[in-house]
Amino acid sequence: MIPFNKPYLSGKELFYIAKAVESGSTSGNSFYTKRVHEFFNSNFNFNKSLLTTSCTDALEMSAILANIKPGDEVIIPSYTFVSTANAFILRGATIKFADSCENNPNVDVESIASLITKNTKVIVVVHYAGVACNMDPIQKLCIDNDILLVEDAAQAICSKYKDKYLGSIGDLASFSFHETKNIVCGEGGLLAINNKIFEERAEIIWEKGTNRSSFFRGEVDKYGWVDLGSSFLLSDILAAYLFAQVENLDDIQNKRISIWNYYNDNLKELSNNYDISLPEIPNYATVNGHLFYIVVENEDIRNKLLKYLKEKGIHAVFHYLSLHKSPFFKDKYKGSTLSNVEKFSERLVRLPLYYELTQSQQDYIISELALFFKSKL
DSSP states (O other), X not given: OBOSOOOOXXXXXXXXXXXXXXXXXXXXXXXXXXXXXXXXXXXXXXXXXXXXXXXXXXXXXXXXXXXXXXXXEEEEESSSOHHHHHHHHTTTOEEEEEOBOSSSSSBOHHHHHHHOOTTEEEEEEEOGGGOOOOHHHHHHHHHHHXXXXXXXXXXXXXXEXXXXXXXXXXXXXXXXXXXXXXXXXXXXEEEEEOSXXXXXXXXXXXXXXXXXXXXXXXXXXXXXXXXXXXXXXXXXXXXXXXXXXXXXXXXXXXXXXXHHHHHHHHSHHHHHHTTOBOOOOOTTBOOOOSOXXXXXXXXXXXXXXXXXXXXXXXXXXXXXXXXXXXXXXXXXXXXXXXXXXXXXXXXXXXXXXXXXXXXHHHHXXXXXXXXXXXXXX
8 A cells, every 4th residue: 555644754863862861851942942943943034933742732822822712703714624723712712714715725815805804813824735825915904904814834844925934924823743744753833933022922821821931041030820821842852853854854845846746747637638636836835745636526536536546555535624514613604605615625635745655656646547537438
């Protein structure tokens, strides 16, 4: 079986983990945590970085920083992972679900605009597959309406909107280092703080609501409980694992992008001949090789294709089920039909993509896709 995903080891993960253990300081905010923070701040133009135990935790920190309370409205895409919504629902927010664009799964600007009210506190954008949302008009909506902008950049490491790295544009941004992402540490995340008004409080929330970090920097003579917070810090053992990955980020990215490009180049003929759509990359966006998907004619063909590929030893998968129609939310949803979200939810197929995927394996996947669609004529 060609797996859908296979986490990549760059070579120094165990060496750095051993160093962290030998240091006697394996809790959060130790040596490797600081090294990773320095890497992201210097390479991606974040004002401040905080490693978290997951992207979910980074989003939950964002909701606390935004002072979300019952009655506040938060606009998010329906085509996303449940963490994007849960982080704000846990603080009492009313979620307003926006539709996707017609030609790609990212959130549609006009759909966002139609949902803004005097109660809108936050807009969350999700850069699906590491491809940038249309950020200029979204930023304008936020500025004009005094709304905070949060980027869910879980899939978007190294991707850009025009000349800006994703995660450096919103007031706050979250990244994921889950084993399915480009760089990994099993489970992990990062909160990027770009609006300086959040920097001090973010560190307090990160440290269980205490000013412990200030104490260790010698800025206060003792520390105590000063705000809301939780244990959001990533263990330095996992930070050590992650540091080995970021050291090899360029190599990892180059390989994944080359795999993405090979799919894209070699599936164009199939797309031209059959009712198959390939990813559409806007001229303001770049590709980071996170995932490659195709969109087929309907849900029935999607299901048959997945079954066929599995029988051929290829593990391809669908992706998000629309959140507004989920068992948890469907009885609460009072909005309009989100036709584009439903299209991607029913018709999108993700193909295997990981560092060690070989060109011969890609050729096999591409040939089996062609055989499947030819058989449907």
